[in-house]
Amino acid sequence: MTSCGVNDEERLARAALTRVVEPGDEHGGRWLREHGAVELMARLTAPRLPEGMLPGAGERRIEGYRTRAAAVRPERDLEAVAAAGGRFLSPGDAEWPRQLDDLGDARPVGLWVRGRPDLRIWALRSVAVVGARACTPYGAHMAARLGSGLAERGWVVVSGAAHGVDAAAHRGALAAGGATVSVLACGVDVVYPRSHAELIGRIAEQGLVIGELPPGSHPTRSRFVLRNRVIAALTRGTVVVEAEYRSGSLVTARAAQRLGRFTMGVPGPVTSGLSAGVHELLRGEAVLVSDADEVAELVGDIGDLAPERRGPVLPRDLLGPAEAHVLEALPAHGVLDGRDIARRAGVTTDEALGRLYELHALGFVERHGDGWQLVRSALHPSNIRRGGA
Structure with a gap:
C-alpha cells in the first residue's frame, strides 16, 4: 500500500x-x-x-x-510505528492524498499513519468537523449529530480528537458504524489528551489516526495550530461548530478558504461567545448549515441534495386556487350573502355559491340562511378538519 x-x-x-x-x-x-x-x-x-x-x-x-x-535514527521510528500497527507515507506513494500538495512548500514531509483503510481513498470523500474544546451541550449535540449523519451518508468525518466538538464528531461517526480520521499534533503512538485513550484506540481500530510527527513526539501549541492546515487540505470542506473569535477552529476554516475548500458554520445563540467566531465566518464566505444533509449537498456530487425544507402541510394548502380565492373573500367575523362574497372575490354569484358549497363540505364555512361565514376553526388553519361539515 x-x-x-x-x-x-x-x-x-x-x-x-x-x-x-x-x-x-x-x-x-x-x-x-x-x-x-x-x-x-x-x-x-x-x-x-x-x-x-x-x-x-x-x-x-x-x-x-x-x-x-x-x-535522527529513522530506522527506529519506522520500526516503532510498525510495532504500533502503523506505517509511514511519502508523497508519491499510492496512498498519499494528493490534495495535500495544495499546501505547496508547507506540505507535510510525510505522514505517520495507524489504521487499516487507505487514506487516499478515504480523503476523497471527507469532511472536517471542528470547534470549541470547551463547547456547550448544544455544540456537543450538533457535532455528534453531524458526525453520525455524515457517516450514515458515506462521508468520512475528520477532526483532531481534542476535547469538545472534535471528540463529539468522532464519537458520532463511530456510533453510526462509519468512517473517521483523527489528525494529531503529536506522534500517532502518543495519546493526547490522555483522557481520550479509549477514543483514539477506537479510531485506530475502526478508522485512521494520522500525524506529521514521528513516534513518541509530544504536542506543542504551535503544532496544534499547524496541524489545522492538514485537516483543511485533506478534506472537501470544513464545518465549524462553536468557536470564539480567537479559536484554532477558525484557523482551520480560514485555511480551507485559502485552499478553495468549502467552509461552513453551524449557528448558535447570538448571546454566546462560543458562537461569535462562527457567526463572523458566516458574515463572510462561509455557508450556514444545520445538519448533515445540508453539508453533503454543498460538498457532494450533483444530485446529492438535501430534502426540501417546509412547514407542515395544512388542509387549507390543499385547496384549489378558485376555492382558496373565495375563502379569502369571507370576513374573519360576521355573515355575508353569496352576492357580496362574489363581489369581493371578483367572480359570478353562481361560481361563488358553487365554491362555497365545496368549502362547506370540507368544513371551512357554515351556512346561515342565505348567508355564509367562516367556521371558528377556519381562523386557525392547523385545526381545520379534513372531512364533512
Missing part, C-alpha cells in the same frame, strides 16, 4: 526529516522541493556545510537543523 514510485532511500530520508523539519516549515519545504529528501539529509549531515548551500535561513537556524539531523 505504500509502494509505487518511492524507493527505500527516499522513504528513509523523509522519515528522518520529520524529526528535523517542524510541520509547516516552508524553508525546509523549499529545500526539500529543490534538492530532494536524500540530498537534503546529506547536506544537513555533512561534516561542513558550505555557505549558501541552504539559502533563506540564518546560521543559528541552520545549525539547529543540523543538530537534529545528526541525532
Whole structure:
C-alpha cells in the first residue's frame, strides 16, 4: 500500500526529516522541493556545510537543523510505528492524498499513519468537523449529530480528537458504524489528551489516526495550530461548530478558504461567545448549515441534495386556487350573502355559491340562511378538519 514510485532511500530520508523539519516549515519545504529528501539529509549531515548551500535561513537556524539531523535514527521510528500497527507515507506513494500538495512548500514531509483503510481513498470523500474544546451541550449535540449523519451518508468525518466538538464528531461517526480520521499534533503512538485513550484506540481500530510527527513526539501549541492546515487540505470542506473569535477552529476554516475548500458554520445563540467566531465566518464566505444533509449537498456530487425544507402541510394548502380565492373573500367575523362574497372575490354569484358549497363540505364555512361565514376553526388553519361539515 505504500509502494509505487518511492524507493527505500527516499522513504528513509523523509522519515528522518520529520524529526528535523517542524510541520509547516516552508524553508525546509523549499529545500526539500529543490534538492530532494536524500540530498537534503546529506547536506544537513555533512561534516561542513558550505555557505549558501541552504539559502533563506540564518546560521543559528541552520545549525539547529543540523543538530537534529545528526541525532535522527529513522530506522527506529519506522520500526516503532510498525510495532504500533502503523506505517509511514511519502508523497508519491499510492496512498498519499494528493490534495495535500495544495499546501505547496508547507506540505507535510510525510505522514505517520495507524489504521487499516487507505487514506487516499478515504480523503476523497471527507469532511472536517471542528470547534470549541470547551463547547456547550448544544455544540456537543450538533457535532455528534453531524458526525453520525455524515457517516450514515458515506462521508468520512475528520477532526483532531481534542476535547469538545472534535471528540463529539468522532464519537458520532463511530456510533453510526462509519468512517473517521483523527489528525494529531503529536506522534500517532502518543495519546493526547490522555483522557481520550479509549477514543483514539477506537479510531485506530475502526478508522485512521494520522500525524506529521514521528513516534513518541509530544504536542506543542504551535503544532496544534499547524496541524489545522492538514485537516483543511485533506478534506472537501470544513464545518465549524462553536468557536470564539480567537479559536484554532477558525484557523482551520480560514485555511480551507485559502485552499478553495468549502467552509461552513453551524449557528448558535447570538448571546454566546462560543458562537461569535462562527457567526463572523458566516458574515463572510462561509455557508450556514444545520445538519448533515445540508453539508453533503454543498460538498457532494450533483444530485446529492438535501430534502426540501417546509412547514407542515395544512388542509387549507390543499385547496384549489378558485376555492382558496373565495375563502379569502369571507370576513374573519360576521355573515355575508353569496352576492357580496362574489363581489369581493371578483367572480359570478353562481361560481361563488358553487365554491362555497365545496368549502362547506370540507368544513371551512357554515351556512346561515342565505348567508355564509367562516367556521371558528377556519381562523386557525392547523385545526381545520379534513372531512364533512
